Amino acid sequence: MINPLLELKEVSYKNKNNFTLNKVSLRIKSGEKIALLGKSGAGKTTLISILNGTLKPNKGKVKLFNTEFDKLNLYQKSKISTIWQDLRLIEDLSAEQNVNCGLLGKQSFLFAFKNLLNISSFNKAHQYMQVCNIKKSIFSKNIRKISGGQKQRVAIARSLIQESDILLADEPFNNLDPKLTSNIKNLLLITKNKNKNKIKVPNTTLISLHRLDLLDGFNRIIGMKNGEILFDLEKTKLKKYHLNKIY
Amino acid sequence: MNKLKLNSSSITFLPILVCIPIAYELFINFHIGGIELFKEFIISALNPKINNEIIFTLVKRLNETLFIAFFSWLISIIFGVIFGILSSEIFYKILNLPIFLKRFLNLFLTFIRSIHEIIWGLILMQIYGINFSIGIIAICIPYVAINAKVFSEQIENINLKTIESIKQINGIKSSTLITLVWAPVIETFKNFGLYRLECAIRSTAVLGLFGFGGIGTSIFLSFQTLNFRELWTYLWGLAFLIIISKELLIKFNLSNTSKKFLTYFVISLFCISLFSLSFFVFFIFNKNAIPFNSINNLLISNFNFFSYDFLKLLLETIVLCLLSTGITISFPPIFYIDFK
Structure with missing residues (x-):
């Protein structure tokens, strides 16, 4: 049996008085492309925050590479990258500086300092930004001065530049037009063999979605409601009644 | 007639009430003994040496x-x-x-x-x-x-x-x-x-x-x-x-400066920090300090620290602080409205 990359065992998370996650168990294996479905408030964002270690569960265990999250070192933890629903970019920095922030896990303090002074190399950041369809004129613009769709792609480029093994994305196609949505989705779901870009894309992906027309390309679908996983199945086995359960 | 309502905006104007006791103090202590000196002082402003x-x-x-x-x-x-x-x-x-x-x-x-x-x-x-x-x-x-x-x-x-x-x-x-x-x-x-x-x-x-x-x-x-x-x-x-x-x-403006200038700026800032730190260390440990003559007096007067006079001084300081704070925080909003 192949060891899972990421594993949740009976995880519960209580926010004030309510359980936002209730005894959730999940195993994510290498190479899986998972779509996470559910209404707003179903617990998708909480699940992603627990998977990337931002939130600590009240009960249960989270394991990455078969090791409990608290026992991982920084290098191991950096194998997970996240695209947040609210992007969480640093508003006072430029687009390229924000993308370069994604390299903090692999670079020294001097790099971080030079990045803030705007004197570091941006070659790699530009490469990732171009793949995310960001125009050159946007590269040096301050985040405050660019549109929502551009910010969205900057956030995607920042998570891709981390060259992680697992990508967790919380509604990453917000603010994108249909063509960009298709391009970015193809980029995030590309498999190792088919990747013709010069960049590394995470092999394992979990994306939370609201739009059912974007399910092509995923091989596993997880449905959530009221903090619980209602179904977890292969894409080919997804039926309408499954969706009726969660919406 | 509209009633005066207490809300966050009107409360900001309340400290201006401190002007009443201060104006009263100024009024009862008013005299023209120093008017000539004051005139000379004002005229000198336009005619400096x-x-x-x-x-x-x-x-x-x-x-x-x-x-x-x-x-x-x-x-x-x-x-x-x-x-x-x-x-x-x-x-x-x-x-x-x-x-x-x-x-x-x-x-x-x-x-x-x-x-x-x-x-x-x-x-x-x-x-x-x-x-x-x-x-x-x-x-x-x-x-x-x-x-x-x-x-x-x-x-x-x-x-x-x-x-x-x-x-x-x-x-x-x-x-x-x-x-x-x-x-x-x-x-x-x-x-x-x-x-x-x-x-x-x-x-x-x-x-x-x-x-x-x-x-x-x-x-x-x-x-x-x-x-x-x-x-x-x-x-x-x-x-x-x-x-x-x-x-x-x-x-x-830091954001409009060239990369080269910024590098030099940061390096010089670092050097100054280092210099300042060593300056402080040197200052604290150098042996040229004049003996603290007043230390004995301070110890003697320590006995009176909690006497009535001390409490009175403390109270006066607090009252003066409140009065001056009242003026400094209540006038700026009025000027702001005026200039707007």
């Missing part, structure tokens, strides 16, 4: 003032940023340090902030005598604490979600910390830090009244001899210095 000798003295004194003010400003900004970061919660969150250290540091900073630079100057003067270094250190001590408070408050405003997102990248802690605090520190430096130079110039002038050198000493001497024309030459000089420094600093 200008000759080679006084211009030479003015330039020399302004030089001294600028020297003391600039160094104390620079040192207080650098250490203000350092202590600001050290006294902000984000520092302890990222480095996983116990939060009681923050509380201890805040207490220490509050203590040194509560003593005015003049008092620090007088205390240090008793120990080390009068020189420029004392002026710089006397200004630096409370300024570092004030700057630290402002920088820390701005750093605390960083969005928790932004902190989480940068932490999630899993870089080394120092990289995460600097990436998060950089923008608020630079922004505060631009908005508040540059203004502090103006404050430092004024503080230097005030310390000069106690003989620390700079333009303040000349102002004090002119005032003592009632030489108002000379006094106004110095006052205009001081105003000119503040205006020029303000204009120069407004033009100095």
Whole structure:
């Protein structure tokens, strides 16, 4: 049996008085492309925050590479990258500086300092930004001065530049037009063999979605409601009644 | 007739009520004994003394003032940023340090902030005598604490979600910390830090009244001899210095500077920090300190610390603070409405 990359065992998370996650168990294996479905408030964002270690569960265990999250070192933890629903970019920095922030896990303090002074190399950041369809004129613009769709792609480029093994994305196609949505989705779901870009894309992906027309390309679908996983199945086995359960 | 409603806007005007007792005090104590002197003082403002000798003295004194003010400003900004970061919660969150250290540091900073630079100057003067270094250190001590408070408050405003997102990248802690605090520190430096130079110039002038050198000493001497024309030459000089420094600093914009200049700027900032630190260490440990003669008197008077007089003094200080605070916080909104 192949060891899972990421594993949740009976995880519960209580926010004030309510359980936002209730005894959730999940195993994510290498190479899986998972779509996470559910209404707003179903617990998708909480699940992603627990998977990337931002939130600590009240009960249960989270394991990455078969090791409990608290026992991982920084290098191991950096194998997970996240695209947040609210992007969480640093508003006072430029687009390229924000993308370069994604390299903090692999670079020294001097790099971080030079990045803030705007004197570091941006070659790699530009490469990732171009793949995310960001125009050159946007590269040096301050985040405050660019549109929502551009910010969205900057956030995607920042998570891709981390060259992680697992990508967790919380509604990453917000603010994108249909063509960009298709391009970015193809980029995030590309498999190792088919990747013709010069960049590394995470092999394992979990994306939370609201739009059912974007399910092509995923091989596993997880449905959530009221903090619980209602179904977890292969894409080919997804039926309408499954969706009726969660919406 | 509309009723006066108490809400957040109207409450801001309430402190203006302090003007009533102050106006009453001014009214009952009014006399015209010094009207001639006052007239001479006002006329001298339009007719300051200008000759080679006084211009030479003015330039020399302004030089001294600028020297003391600039160094104390620079040192207080650098250490203000350092202590600001050290006294902000984000520092302890990222480095996983116990939060009681923050509380201890805040207490220490509050203590040194509560003593005015003049008092620090007088205390240090008793120990080390009068020189420029004392002026710089006397200004630096409370300024570092004030700057630290402002920088820390701005750093605390960083969005928790932004902190989480940068932490999630899993870089080394120092990289995460600097990436998060950089923008608020630079922004505060631009908005508040540059203004502090103006404050430092004024503080230097005030310390000069106690003989620390700079333009303040000349102002004090002119005032003592009632030489108002000379006094106004110095006052205009001081105003000119503040205006020029303000204009120069407004033009100095970090975001528009070239990469090369920025590199040199950071290197020089680092060297100055290092120099300042060694200066402080040298100052504290050098052996040229004048014995603290007043220490015995202080110990003797210690007996009366909790007497009625002491409490009365304390109460008077609090009342004066409340009155002056009332005026300073209630007038700006009125001027704001007026000018709008």
